[in-house]
Amino acid sequence: MRFRVAWQRAQIPGTPSRVPHDHYVKRVPKQVGLLYVVLVGAFLAWYTRGHKVEPLVTVVSAFTALLALPAAVVAVLRPGKTGLAPTHLGDVADQLAQGVRQQWEAEARLRRLNDPFPLPVAWEAADADLVESWTQLKELAEDWPGQSPEADSAWAVNPGGLAGKGGELAEVFERVPTRRLVVLGEPGAGKTVLLIRLLLGLLEHRPPGGPVPVLFPLASWDPARQDLYTWMADELAQDHPALRALIPANPPQAGTCTQARALLAHRLVLPILDGLDELPERLRARALHAINQALPARQPLVLSSRTTEYRNALTTPAGVTVLLNGAAGIRLLSLDPAKAAAYLERDAGGPGTKATARWRRVTASLGTTAAVSQALSTPLGLFLARTIYNPRPDEHLSDLPDLSDPDELLDQTRFPTRQDIDTHLFTAFIPAAYRPHPDQPTPWSAQQAQRTLAFLARHLEHSIHGTPNLAWWQLPALCPDRHLRQGSLSAHGRTTSQSPGLAASRAPVRA
Missing domain, CATH: 3.40.50 (Rossmann fold)
Known part of the structure; x- marks a missing residue:
């Protein structure tokens, strides 16, 4: 199932985060601007008095929600206005x-x-x-x-x-x-x-x-x-x-x-x-x-x-x-085995590195009938494998003693079929995405992220009829408890920063 989340473009209603606001919305009346300033100030005063300003993502997320207020108020106070400067459909x-x-x-x-x-x-x-x-x-x-x-x-x-x-x-x-x-x-x-x-x-x-x-x-x-x-x-x-x-x-x-x-x-x-x-x-x-x-x-x-x-x-x-x-x-078509091998090795650091050498036996099996070759014949399989087995760009293999070795994918006792390898890659993805990082610490564990994402998946499947659409500002309604809200927002932010498979935008996540 695909999972897409509205995040960045909530900063400016109707546009991506860096599109100038005046491209879409006419100048906001002074009264609305004053009302906006008062409401934002009241929010910040309330929050800083009764809440810790951690985790930062929660505060930023809540504050960002208010950025949609001026356009919404204008839409209410000025019904029938176009909200767009150009009137020609080509514009x-x-x-x-x-x-x-x-x-x-x-x-x-x-x-x-x-x-x-x-x-x-x-x-x-x-x-x-x-x-x-x-x-x-x-x-x-x-x-x-x-x-x-x-x-x-x-x-x-x-x-x-x-x-x-x-x-x-x-x-x-x-x-x-x-x-x-x-x-x-x-x-x-x-x-x-x-x-x-x-x-x-x-x-x-x-x-x-x-x-x-x-x-x-x-x-x-x-x-x-x-x-x-x-x-x-x-x-x-x-x-x-x-x-x-x-x-x-x-x-x-x-x-x-x-x-x-x-x-x-x-x-x-x-x-x-x-x-x-x-x-x-x-x-x-x-x-x-x-x-x-x-x-x-x-x-x-x-x-x-x-x-x-x-x-x-x-x-x-x-x-x-x-x-x-x-x-x-x-x-x-299936990926060319030589290009798939080059992709994994280049992502690991390129020729001559220890991280690349770890792929030698796996890449040698690509293009054969082996289960691992079948599993790594698609872009999705390669993405999962590199996330699980390769150091991140700012990590060093010597600092990751617990990093799994890709040779395990060749174990025919553990993984006799492609389906077995696919299941393993999906299961190992979240722990890999939440692997502790010395420069980017997170208070949330992989287990917490797994529970949060499973909760969101169940909500998408059973509460809103399987749609992949989920806006981040809907999350508080799903989690009445404030601590749960913080956990869900932070878990989402952490995962989207780690993986393109859960990218932070209202976009389809599907290979």
């Missing part, structure tokens, strides 16, 4: 693009996607029975009104032209005549990380006023209760509250609509729909049908899923086959 899209770019660049840093270097995930064309025929895609695109005669010069000649690796996906996307793509892969194959790189690549070449690629994790969508457009508009407004502002609808007789809805209606959002397999099995075919209805073949989009789950979703309970209309597809 709104440009500001959204800036926010999305900063959001995902920060996410890439938190996930250490480029440390020590980006994993070169490769892919090939998806099986023909999972996508439209290439002839059909070309005929469909050529028949669109306004299609330029030279447009097909950038198209791939056949599905084989979609093969690629690493940062090439944005270029590959443009080779699809309809610009509609299904990204398939096994668990942990790196689908979401690849989508992040795609999103950043598309933003790099986006023209002013053009469509903005936005990643939507599908796990929070219930296609039985909510149409796709309404859900996407709600997701946009949740991540960027200024887009809740009302503007005249088109046609005017329709009254008003939110800026989020207007961006979608004018195709100024390029949806990247992540994780069809995260929906309940009974809803996947229905979701595909809803996507086809809401986003017709001329609307570019990207959809990701695990391969088997996607194949099963193509057949409805009535026995009817439902493809994603007008879409090509790619399938992610």
